Structures are given as C-alpha cells and as structure tokens.
Amino acid sequence: MEIDEKQNKVLLQGNEAIVAGALAAGCNFFAGYPITPASEISELLSVKLPEVGGTFIQMEDEIASMGAVIGASLAGAKALTATSGPGFSLIQENLGYGCITEAPCVIVNVMRGGPSTGLPTSVSQGDVQMARWGTHGDHPIIVLAVSSVADCFSITVKAFNLSEKYRIPVIILSDEVVAHTRESVVLPAEESIRVFDRVKPDVPPEWYKPYADNNRGVPDMANFGDGYRHHVTGLVHDENGFPTQNGKEVDAFLRRIHGKISKGFKEIQVTKTFLMEDAEVCVIAYGSVARSALRAVRDARKSGVKAGLVQLVTLFPFPRKTVDTYLRQCRAAIVPEMNMGQIAREVSRVNQADCRIVKHNRIDGHLITPDEIFKHLSTV
Amino acid sequence: MLERAEIVRKEYLRHDKKFPHVWCPGCGNGIAMGAILRAIQSLGLSKDEVVMASGIGCSGRMPTYVDFNTIHTTHGRALTFSTGIKLANPALTVLTVMGDGDATAIGGNHFIHAARRNIDLTAIIINNSIYGMTGGQYSPTTPFGSQTTTSVYGHVEHAFSIAELAATAGASFVARSTVYHAAHLEEMLKLAISKRGFSVMEVISNCHVQYGKKNKLGGAVQMLNSYKDNAVKVEKAAKMSPEELEGKITIGVLADVEKPISTEVYRQVVEQARLKAEKITKEKDKDGVKRYEE
Structure with missing residues (x-):
C-alpha cells in the first residue's frame, strides 16, 4: 500500500484504520481471540506491534483476552482487544472488573448479526444496549460508534485518550460494513495527534x-x-x-x-450534525447507517424537505442534552437502526417535546439504504 | 525460626490494614502464605518487583494481606491477568495464588494454556478438595465417593491430579507439598519462584471446616497429621507400586524441564520486526514512497 507523502492519503479498510488509530494513540498491547469480522485487527497488530516494541498475544478465549488487557493496563500498557458479538459476550465478565478497578483500556466490537452465532459475516447493530448494560451491576461506561474509515482512526485515538483520562474501559462499536469497506482517507499528521496519558501520582x-x-x-x-x-x-x-x-x-x-x-x-459526548440549522425533520443515526442517512437527508433537501442529520458518535453516556435540543426543533425524528430499536428507546426516553419518533428497523443482515430513510423523510 | 517469622510478619504483612483475616482458625492458607513470604524473603526479592495475583475463593483473599503489588481478580481468571502484567512489565516477578476450584474448574482452560504457553509465571494452587467459601460444594479435586454439600450421596465423579495435569499441559516446573511440611513447602516454593518458565506449586491443604467435617476426618490437627502420615517423597514414590501409592501424597519436584520461554522468544521477534521496520523506513527515505504494509 502506497501513501502519498504530502497528503498522508491512504487506502484502508475500517479494521486497518482502527489499528492505525490505536498505534497513533500509543497502544502497545493487544490480546485477542480470532473472530469474524474483527480478525484483521488482530492480524495486523501481530505484525505492527512488535515493530514498535509492543506486545501481541492470542489468548485461549475472549475472557482471557480481557483479563490480559486489564493486567497489562495495570502494569502500564495502553491495551486493546477486538472482537465481535459472541466474543463480546465473553468479555463482559472482566469488563465489569475493568470498570470497578478503573483500568484504562479499549474494546472494539465489530458488530455482526445475532443472537448467538447469528450471522457471522453480516452487518448488524444488535449490541448497542449490551455495550451499555452487558456486564452485571451498575457501572459507568463509554461507548463510541464509528461510521467511516476516517472515524475508525480518529475515534480510536479518542477512545484511548478518554480511557486514560477517565480511567475507564471504552468500547468502540464498529460494524461489518465499516470494518470491511475500503476508503481513501487522509490520516492526520503524527505531530497533530493529541495523545493523553494517565496521570501518575507524584506523592511519596x-x-x-x-x-x-x-x-x-x-x-x-x-x-x-x-x-x-x-x-x-x-x-x-x-x-x-x-x-x-x-x-x-x-x-x-x-x-x-x-x-x-x-x-x-x-468532552465525552460527541455528536455531529449536518444541515440541522433550519431542519424541521431529522434523522438520528450512528455507525454505517449514518452514511445512508446523510445521503437520504441530502436527497430530501433536493426535493424540498427541510431535513437534517444528527449523527451520534458517543452512544453512552447518551447525549441527552444535544438530542433533546434537536427534538424540540423538529416535528419528527427518524431513527434508522439495524436492530429492533435500541437507540430509538433512548431517543424516546429523552424526548420532552412533541417530536414524533419514527423507528426504522432492518434486521435481515443488510445495510439500511438511503432510499429507505428518504421514504420516511418525504412522508413524515 | 521465630525471629525470622517476626521479620517476615513485620516486613511483608499489611498489618495495619485489613486484619483480622477472613480465614477460619486452623486453615492451611495461613501456613501457605507464611511459606510464600519466607521463600520471597530468602530469594532476596524486593517488594516492589513482586506481584501477587489471585482469583476468587478463600485463597483469593491472600493478596489483601501482603505488601506487594497485589491484585484480586475474577473467579478462575487470575492467570490471564498475570499474563498481561508479565507481558507488559517482564521485570516483575508474578505469583498467582489460586484454589483448586478456581484453577482447575472455572479457570481450567486458562491454567492449561498458561502451562502450554510457558510464560515466566509461578502458579501456586492451594488444593483443599472443596469450595470452602461458598459452603462446601464438590470441586474438581474432590475424591471419588466423598461427601460435600452437593454430593451427599457420595461423589460420583473422579478427581484431577493438579500436578500431573500441569506437567502434561507443558509446565516447565511442577512441585507438590502440603501445609504440614511447612519447611519443605518453603524450599519447593523457592525452586518454583526462581524457575524460569511456567511453574506450578500444588499445596495440599486442609479445609477441616467443610471437607474434613463432612468426611469425618477430624479437625485441623488430625488433617495435618494425615498429611504427615501419608506423604511420600517423590524419590521414594518412584520405587513404589501404584497399589502401594493408593491414598498417598507424593511430595517434591515432579517435573523440571528446560524449554524456550515464550516471552523471551517474543523479545527476539520484536528485535527482528524493529530492524525490518527501520530498514523499510530507510528505503522509503531513498525513493520517497512510504509503504504502509509490508
């Protein structure tokens, strides 16, 4: 793969961009277990980590991967693991341990269809509420969603920074479409990337x-x-x-x-908005669906509908204030998701206005198309 | 001996913190902990370079009491945390204290893979043949026919031999002792901790409150005496028939082999990868094209 030196422009798939982002953030430890559609992250890090003096290990399962990640973090490493649904289930046990011991670390879940073994090679957003509530007990967590290859890089850097700053496991929810889509992206210059390291004690x-x-x-x-x-x-x-x-x-x-x-x-709650200044209807979307939503919004504008997009980057803690502001502004909000309405439930929960919440759920293992969203925009 | 015990107590216990401990009077865990501390003292390790990790159960509370870098992890997973700690900071001496249920039931998979991998870790398994903390249910080392709260008709399954399991799975060093043989235990621990590679120390211990009571084995003293009566040094056991060894506890070094330690081999991998990466960077500088993936 060749990089244009002047622009730092590079052709990457989402999983590769997560690796690039992790390394840029100072990741020097990875433990994982093979699983589709996340395996490229392991494979590439097994090559790249030794080059920067870091450590890669393939553990016996995802429970062990998460244990090793937390152990490494406590011994000073910036640690990462990557998995998909079935492995994410196994990670939950030690994820709670990471929360209660305040061990900085990053977990990537490349979502595929579930439940159980489900649809291993198909796209889904079925693990959203699990990312929030999967491990037992009341616990804080940060969950970020990526929608593009560029996101995979920048959000991974952000995930590491937040985990170090707030001493908390940070979950990145990717999905099969983002993970395997190849896009040409301009990576930020190394010197422009802000990296945050945990604050160490200076007392005796x-x-x-x-x-x-x-x-x-x-x-x-x-x-x-x-x-x-x-x-x-x-x-x-x-x-x-x-x-x-x-x-x-x-x-x-x-x-x-x-x-x-x-x-x-x-600092934690990030949302991106497109054409929301005068929007009367909006789409609230995240992950690969946000890409379809943006296209649908543009098409709607062309046909005279004042539509806009609220893209959720941070899913949890749910950006209640921002979403509430836009719900007050719009008469309807469409929430397209590749699940049965896991974020729509959050949107409805924070809806204090008269805004009509329209769920659009696709669970057949295929990406929601711009057309599907456009139809809602042109009728609400 | 008393003087030494006093030094160990003052130097290595967090005596101003969380005492009294949770263990029952007469529990073997205290003897095992004392032997571990004395072994560390005689090996001359500094407290800052020692990590003690544990899982869940009675033995899991041990790290709370000792003045090292300590971590009380999740049930069965202690070795996975230890693996991460050792890989992130190879200069640390990492001891992992587990019980029989912790290490060979819920943590069985991690245990055999840690042995196979051969990272320089020391696993100390305190085997009392029962789940003590939860009230006396059968564990993977509960003998056939024994009484527990979940086998009141007599246990119908067969027990693991932890030491043999460890040796078969590839551990570099395997030893067994009992809490009666405190001095022998200390010597074995010294060997296990200083052995480079994955080492396993099985400590046969008494849970007279649960296992002993249900199986009419008497109190702590009677159980310790039975270890004294039934222990056979490994050298002597080698000359005995399987029938003669029935009901005996073989103590001593059961396996001691030299093989590459995965962390050290990996360090060579890192060196090679670094050199290769440097070479690519230099080539890139020549023709002005950076290759992202090679």
Missing part, C-alpha cells in the same frame, strides 16, 4: 491513596512496578483499595466512578 509512596477522590473524580494511577505498592480488587473498595462493606464508603465509591463520567460529559 506512603502517602499514595490509589482510589482517593479529587476534583476530577479520577484518582492518579500508579502502575505495578512503579514503587507504589497497592491493592487492586473487584470487590468494592475504600480509597486505599481494600475491600469494604461500610455503606458510606461503598456509596461514595460507586457515586464517584459514575460521577467522574458526568463531570466529563462535555
């Missing part, structure tokens, strides 16, 4: 409290081997990291790990 080790609150709600993080010997556990713990059942401490801890995400809403 005997003063270090690994889970103490601060104004960000995100404790400074010492890596294993840094000289700050501390305890990490999946049990609810006090600010020293030791198990506690004291109601006050339990409550404070759980509220802090939720609160640190609320404090960062402004």
